[in-house]
Amino acid sequence: xxxxxxSDGEGPALPxxxxxxxxxxxxxxxxxxxxxxxxxxxxxxxDSPHLVANECTDCGAKFFDRRxxxxxxxxxxxxxxxxxxxxxxxxxxxxxxxMPGADxxxxxxxxxxxxxxxxxxxxxxxxxxxxxxxxKVRLTTYSIGADTAGxxxxxxxxxxxx
Amino acid sequence: xxxxxxxxxxxxxxxxxxxPDKDVVDLASEAALAALAxxxxxxxxxxxxxxxxxxxxxxxxxxxxxxxIGQTGIPVFNVAxxxxxxxxxxxxxxxxxxxxxxxMGLAVGVEKLSGAGMLGAGxxxxxxxxxxxxxxxxxxSGFEGKLGTDMMPGVFAQVGMEYLHQHPYDGADFxxxxxxxxxxxxxxxxxxxxxxxxxxxxxxxxxEPMIAYPNTRAMCSANSDGAAAAVVVSGAKLRTLSKEQQxxxxxxxxxxxxxxxxxxxxxxxxxxxxxxxxxxxxxxxLAGVGPDDLDLVELHDCFATAELVHYDNLMLCSExxxxxxxxxxxxxxDGKTPVNVSGGLESKGxxxxxxxxxxxxxxxxxxxGEAGARQIxxxxxxLAHVIGLGSACGVHILEKSGL
Numbered sequence: 001x002x003x004x005x006x007s008d009g010e011g012p013a014l015p016x017x018x019x020x021x022x023x024x025x026x027x028x029x030x031x032x033x034x035x036x037x038x039x040x041x042x043x044x045x046x047d048s049p050h051l052v053a054n055e056c057t058d059c060g061a062k063f064f065d066r067r068x069x070x071x072x073x074x075x076x077x078x079x080x081x082x083x084x085x086x087x088x089x090x091x092x093x094x095x096x097x098x099m100p101g102a103d104x105x106x107x108x109x110x111x112x113x114x115x116x117x118x119x120x121x122x123x124x125x126x127x128x129x130x131x132x133x134x135x136k137v138r139l140t141t142y143s144i145g146a147d148t149a150g151x152x153x154x155x156x157x158x159x160x161x162x
Numbered sequence: 163x164x165x166x167x168x169x170x171x172x173x174x175x176x177x178x179x180x181x182p183d184k185d186v187v188d189l190a191s192e193a194a195l196a197a198l199a200x201x202x203x204x205x206x207x208x209x210x211x212x213x214x215x216x217x218x219x220x221x222x223x224x225x226x227x228x229x230x231i232g233q234t235g236i237p238v239f240n241v242a243x244x245x246x247x248x249x250x251x252x253x254x255x256x257x258x259x260x261x262x263x264x265x266m267g268l269a270v271g272v273e274k275l276s277g278a279g280m281l282g283a284g285x286x287x288x289x290x291x292x293x294x295x296x297x298x299x300x301x302x303s304g305f306e307g308k309l310g311t312d313m314m315p316g317v318f319a320q321v322g323m324e325y326l327h328q329h330p331y332d333g334a335d336f337x338x339x340x341x342x343x344x345x346x347x348x349x350x351x352x353x354x355x356x357x358x359x360x361x362x363x364x365x366x367x368x369x370e371p372m373i374a375y376p377n378t379r380a381m382c383s384a385n386s387d388g389a390a391a392a393v394v395v396s397g398a399k400l401r402t403l404s405k406e407q408q409x410x411x412x413x414x415x416x417x418x419x420x421x422x423x424x425x426x427x428x429x430x431x432x433x434x435x436x437x438x439x440x441x442x443x444x445x446x447x448l449a450g451v452g453p454d455d456l457d458l459v460e461l462h463d464c465f466a467t468a469e470l471v472h473y474d475n476l477m478l479c480s481e482x483x484x485x486x487x488x489x490x491x492x493x494x495x496d497g498k499t500p501v502n503v504s505g506g507l508e509s510k511g512x513x514x515x516x517x518x519x520x521x522x523x524x525x526x527x528x529x530x531g532e533a534g535a536r537q538i539x540x541x542x543x544x545l546a547h548v549i550g551l552g553s554a555c556g557v558h559i560l561e562k563s564g565l
């Protein structure tokens with residue numbers, strides 16, 4: 001049962017805070033208890049899903065992975081920073097599915113208030129005519145499926161703000 | 163011909179494409195022996211060997227090659243630096259000679275890639291019955307198709323599209339990038355060593371199967387087999403060689419290798435721009451030439467979307483004006499700064515570790531005035547650029563012998 005996302009024990013302990021560590025959120029759905037786990041540990045679920053970065057306390061550079069030190073300044077002190085949930089598309093592509101039955105998908109780089117993140121564009125036809133550079137988007141979440149224990153993995157993506 | 167100058171004495175590339183009957187050692191041997199013959203020297207005169215074969219990086223291609231062409235006991239450096247592996251091998255030999263360790267050396271790059279499919283797909287997380295966070299992002303599943311793409315056509319598509327976000331273009335982006343590809347495919351018709359020699363119109367390129375918008379198949383580098391090798395010599399040693407060798411030698415006016423300095427977003431989408439611009443700037447300063455002095459450029463068009471941004475990164479145009487620069491015709495073989503007259507990686511092919519020496523071969527071919535049908539007349543100065551994700555960027559500026 002994935003009740004904790006405590007790291008795999010390698011590398012220095014640049015800790016994720018308890019909010020991120022305790023990732024098996026409980027959510028009531030028609031009386032049943034559904035377990036959830038985020039696709040990545042920098043996605044915080046709950047009432048207002050958002051991304052959280054490791055911010056270097058020396059230079060302010062933000063990273064989404066487990067850190068050994070800061071790639072910008074070499075500092076080793078980090079704090080958790082919530083990232084904005086709205087922003088704009090700074091780049092995209094449309095990857096053509098090469099497996100039969102699979103869907104094309106739209107990787108995007110999104111600028112969320114000055115922090116770039118990667119993700120997928122959701123709720124938009126995967127055609128160039130429907131996607132614009134600079135388009136305003138917001139973070140959204142969706143299930144990528146449940147495991148044998150019934151835990152749903154929740155991923156994030158971005159959808160247009162109309 | 164100053165003592166501490168660095169020269170290419172001999173150089174060769176094999177035909178790129180499918181070589182089902184040759185293994186990497188055959189291809190590396192073919193290029194190495196031909197480069198030695200081209201320089202009028204033998205393996206016995208080499209003081210150092212640097213070699214790369216990215217897909218077989220653990221196997222020690224340098225020693226494998228020695229076992230076929232000459233085990234002379236010299237130091238061997240097996241190098242791996244993504245698509246910049248060949249340039250890194252060359253740079254290693256140049257550094258050894260500059261350091262005074264020896265006066266001649268051999269650099270080799272080889273790859274067998276035909277039929278390899280799309281590179282870069284990451285499936286970092288093992289399948290499990292239960293979601294189990296793993297890796298540096300605590301991910302329960304692979305990223306591909308869920309959080310962007312790590313496949314090269316899509317990565318470099320985003321590199322090109324990001325440029326158009328930073329420098330908005332009113333026209334049709336798809337057609338723009340297809341136009342770059344059309345230029346290179348036209349150039350390939352004059353290069354018998356190219357994997358694909360096929361003149362294609364913008365319309366034909368746009369009608370090819372889409373891989374990752376806006377890159378269709380024709381706009382992606384062709385996975386190919388091939389090898390390239392170069393013999394490097396010091397100025398002091400070159401002076402002791404024949405006039406004919408001195409005349410055909412090509413001066414390495416600048417040899418630069420950079421990695422990417424931290425930039426916001428560089429760990430989200432690879433930043434191929436900053437390290438290329440830095441390498442170019444260093445190379446122009448070292449060589450004492452500017453972009454306007456270049457008679458031809460071979461740059462790393464692993465995808466059509468990449469070529470556009472490198473016009474700007476290599477400062478061939480003013481900052482932000484890569485689109486206008488291309489649309490002006492400046493980069494055609496008759497233009498102000500011919501780019502990828504070899505056909506580029508989109509048609510010549512991209513056997514990864516060979517690429518960073520093959521592009522230098524192309525420049526040497528023109529500077530020596532030996533390029534036949536595709537000769538850029540009167541070429542005296544050229545620049546070769548290569549980039550490997552991760553990232554590593556090699557820039558070499560080459561000049562014709564004054565003799």
